[in-house]
Amino acid sequence: xxxxxxxxxxRGDDESGDLQNYEVDVNEGEVVLDIVHRLxxxxxxDLAVRWNCKAGKCGSCSAxxxxxxxxxxxxxxxxxxxxxxxxxxxxxxxxxxRDLVTDxxxxxxxxxxxxxxxxxxxxxxxDYRMAxxxxxxxxxxxxCIECFMCNNxxxxxxxxxxxxxxxxxxxxxxxxxxxxxxxxxxxDRRKVAVDDHGLGYCNITKCCTEVCPExxxxxxxxxIPLKERVADKRYDPIFSIASLFSRxxxxxxxxxxxxKG
Amino acid sequence: xxxxxxxxxxxxxxxxxxLRTDRWxxxxxxxxxxxxxxxxxxxxxxxxxxxxxxxxxxxxxYSPCLSTTCVEGTEPGGPISWWMLSPSLLIAWIPLxxxxxxxxxxxxxxxxxxxxxxxxxVAEPHSAYSGERKxxxxxxxxxxxxxxxxxxxxxxLTLDAVLAFKTPGGKWGYLGLGTLILTANAVALWLYTLxxxxxxxxxxxxxxHFSKHPLRYKAWTFVSKINEHHMLYxxxxxxxxxxxxxxxxxxxxxxxxxxxxxxx
Ligand code: SF4
Ligand code: SF4
Ligand code: FES
Ligand code: FES
Numbered sequence: 001x002x003x004x005x006x007x008x009x010x011r012g013d014d015e016s017g018d019l020q021n022y023e024v025d026v027n028e029g030e031v032v033l034d035i036v037h038r039l040x041x042x043x044x045x046d047l048a049v050r051w052n053c054k055a056g057k058c059g060s061c062s063a064x065x066x067x068x069x070x071x072x073x074x075x076x077x078x079x080x081x082x083x084x085x086x087x088x089x090x091x092x093x094x095x096x097x098r099d100l101v102t103d104x105x106x107x108x109x110x111x112x113x114x115x116x117x118x119x120x121x122x123x124x125x126x127d128y129r130m131a132x133x134x135x136x137x138x139x140x141x142x143x144c145i146e147c148f149m150c151n152n153x154x155x156x157x158x159x160x161x162x163x164x165x166x167x168x169x170x171x172x173x174x175x176x177x178x179x180x181x182x183x184x185x186x187x188d189r190r191k192v193a194v195d196d197h198g199l200g201y202c203n204i205t206k207c208c209t210e211v212c213p214e215x216x217x218x219x220x221x222x223x224i225p226l227k228e229r230v231a232d233k234r235y236d237p238i239f240s241i242a243s244l245f246s247r248x249x250x251x252x253x254x255x256x257x258x259x260k261g
Numbered sequence: 262x263x264x265x266x267x268x269x270x271x272x273x274x275x276x277x278x279x280l281r282t283d284r285w286x287x288x289x290x291x292x293x294x295x296x297x298x299x300x301x302x303x304x305x306x307x308x309x310x311x312x313x314x315x316x317x318x319x320x321x322x323y324s325p326c327l328s329t330t331c332v333e334g335t336e337p338g339g340p341i342s343w344w345m346l347s348p349s350l351l352i353a354w355i356p357l358x359x360x361x362x363x364x365x366x367x368x369x370x371x372x373x374x375x376x377x378x379x380x381x382x383v384a385e386p387h388s389a390y391s392g393e394r395k396x397x398x399x400x401x402x403x404x405x406x407x408x409x410x411x412x413x414x415x416x417x418l419t420l421d422a423v424l425a426f427k428t429p430g431g432k433w434g435y436l437g438l439g440t441l442i443l444t445a446n447a448v449a450l451w452l453y454t455l456x457x458x459x460x461x462x463x464x465x466x467x468x469x470h471f472s473k474h475p476l477r478y479k480a481w482t483f484v485s486k487i488n489e490h491h492m493l494y495x496x497x498x499x500x501x502x503x504x505x506x507x508x509x510x511x512x513x514x515x516x517x518x519x520x521x522x523x524x525x
Pocket of ligand 4: 359362363364365366404408453454456457458459460491
């Protein structure tokens with residue numbers, strides 16, 4: 001069944017722009033990205049849109065559909081009614097380049113600031129031995145497709161441009177959590193998590209988790225556990241003293257201060 | 262118009278603070294009303310200092326009852342003799358701090374009361390934001406201490422539920438509606454408390470090698486499982502708390518008498 005659907009698509013660049021109205025054919029089984037492509041093919045050949053896999057795996061087509069961060073290729077048209085006006089905008093946290101394409105380099109800058117995985121110096125690659133239960137936790141985070149919708153929706157930067165210098169967003173705090181829980185990593189990342197990546201900005205309101213297309217429990221399994229690990233070291237006087245006398249000492253070396261990106 | 266946040270220079274120029282079309286305000290509004298109602302109710306009960314004991318039941322807001330002014334029959338009914346206000350105030354701060362610093366309730370009040378953010382992808386009304394980096398919110402990092410106290414309190418409340426199987430005269434073998442309510446409340450509180458994120462960290466969340474600590478790993482696995490429903494337990498236990506207290510209030514103030522299923 002084909003029907004004509006009404007769309008409002010944001011067109012513009014970093015100086016100006018607005019929502020423009022279109023009517024586009026929709027066929028059964030289609031997703032929002034199909035419609036954007038049809039729009040490009042029939043009415044707006046200069047419409048800029050970033051995409052790659054059309055399978056929810058490359059993380060390129062992040063945008064906002066009816067105000068919610070979504071992968072356009074994974075948003076089925078049958079989730080809307082036929083008379084609904086569907087609004088498509090670029091992500092609203094990152095600078096816009098043109099139309100639906102944003103400049104996500106904030107994320108790359110933050111990614112570079114995360115201290116790299118540091119296995120023990122005397123361990124040759126190929127000699128890594130880890131128990132399955134020890135790596136399981138961090139494996140969940142490896143599902144990330146780097147769509148950056150979590151960083152886009154996080155109000156700490158979405159609503160406060162000035163925090164972009166001090167806060168790395170859920171994506172990279174999750175990366176720090178992943179490495180901090182890694183059984184072979186020799187670096188203690190709890191200090192940089194707070195001082196360089198702004199863990200304290202997160203008020204665990206869980207929007208990152210709500211939008212993640214990979215359904216990673218970012219808040220429950222990465223951010224809160226990281227906050228608790230930080231509390232062990234930084235805020236909990238009794239635990240800090242007790243751990244000085246503990247048999248299983250934490251032998252990790254603190255991560256070096258991060259070069260500011 | 263504001264020039265920060267989503268209206269910052271360089272970002273797509275869109276006037277609306279949100280383009281969401283669903284009723285995103287419904288949930289924060291509901292949470293706001295429910296939590297406000299709870300705060301008003303518990304403030305009334307905590308400060309009143311009345312109608313908290315009707316053998317064999319004690320209201321959880323007053324247990325353990327630590328001042329000598331506690332009514333006859335409550336435990337331990339001392340040792341604090343200089344306390345002139347409601348005895349509830351001596352302990353009610355424990356569950357209050359526990360819930361206030363709970364990761365779930367933090368989400369709830371940051372969204373519903375502080376609108377930071379009111380809902381996802383809805384611009385918050387504040388011009389500056391510092392998260393939980395400053396006093397007093399930085400104290401939320403000490404949630405684990407509230408957990409320790411709450412665990413102790415849970416033991417007391419569990420004892421209260423056990424004692425509710427005694428007749429008002431003190432003989433074992435009694436089952437009233439209150440017994441069921443107090444028991445259900447104790448169960449709900451244990452689920453809520455044990456599913457706590459700090460509890461998850463303490464069991465094994467903080468260690469890196471689960472394989473070296475099989476028992477702790479087991480405990481962590483269990484806590485993780487119930488932790489997924491922490492929000493649900495937070496609400497269920499909030500309801501049972503009110504129910505248990507209100508039932509004791511109704512009995513103690515003589516408005517109703519206990520529905521007795523069995524009595525020795
Ligand atoms: S849970 Fe924390 S990191 Fe995730 S969106 Fe909310 S404030 Fe940002
Ligand atoms: S964590 Fe989820 S939302 Fe964030 S970048 Fe990865 S896949 Fe996208
Ligand atoms: S196009 Fe690859 S995720 Fe949508
Ligand atoms: S009680 Fe909710 S996280 Fe601890």
